[in-house]
Amino acid sequence: MTVGIDEPDHRGRTGLDRAGRDLTRNPDIVVRDVELLASGWHVLRRTTYDHRHRAGHWTTEQRETYDRGNGATILLYDVARRTVLLTRQFRYPVYVNGHADGYLVEAAAGLLDDDDPEAAIRRETAEELGVDVGDLEHVFDVYMSPGSVTELVHFYAAPYSASTRTGPGGGLAADGEDIEVVELPFADALAMTADGRIADAKTIMLLQWAALSDLFRELHDSAPVGS
Structure with missing residues (x-):
């Protein structure tokens, strides 16, 4: 056996x-x-x-x-306030591979487990960011490390506002999660992808998508990509 x-x-x-x-x-x-x-x-x-x-x-x-199963991730944005809502948490694999302190600024994400991708990202957004997501925009689906990891990640974007922030976020303490909610001006977040302060692939991809999309045209007029 x-x-x-x-x-x-x-x-x-x-x-x-x-x-x-x-x-x-x-x-x-x-x-x-x-x-x-x-x-x-x-x-x-x-x-x-x-x-x-x-x-x-x-x-x-x-x-x-x-x-490790498939996953989903999301970029939450507030067009009126020109902000995005991200997370910050400790990631041991990056810490052991040279990152200064192991804390990464990331888009909210999680494994699907037994849920469909939309249900999973709604669950993760509520747990990590304390946001009740309304309409979702599907961005793309990506194999993040095809040389060795089977995971397919489903990417989404959605608006948020004060009225949709219905909880504190922070993750599930029962699962050992200790997640900080980070709200940033979109221009600052985009600049952080250029100088290395944001070094997470899924987050960089979503922020670059946002910079190129018509939806965010107003947001990045004053902050060219890579500035």
Whole structure:
């Protein structure tokens, strides 16, 4: 009996070595084996597959993939006040990889878990920022680290105002979250992407999208991209 395969892991999951075995969408890729390497909160697998190259020859390759589920993120904006609402929290992976203190300014985000993307981002926005989101604008869907991480992130934008800020935010203490709500002038946030004070990919992408969109034309007239 192996935990996560034929014996439930601590999250009750079995069959974690089955992912990808039935893939047939690409005739140039034939999956041969999937090994479960770890099943902590998320899942690490090593997959062996045959790959037909453009020149016609086949090679056998192995790749490790980290499966943490899919996620969603959102940029909240107030056009009248020319502001955006972000978060600040400690991220150990960036701290151990050279960031000065490990605290990143980010757009609100979270894993989908068992929700659809819109429901998930509404949940995360309420938990992290204390905002009750109304209409959502879907921006794009992005594979954030396709070389090793399977996650697909759904990007959204939505307005906020004093009337939609219905709670304190801060995240869920029961999950160990300690999230600071950060309101910034849009021009300042955009400048922070240029000088490194905002170094989170999803946040940079959303702020750059906002700078280029007609919706935010009024906001960035006085602050050119990269200023």
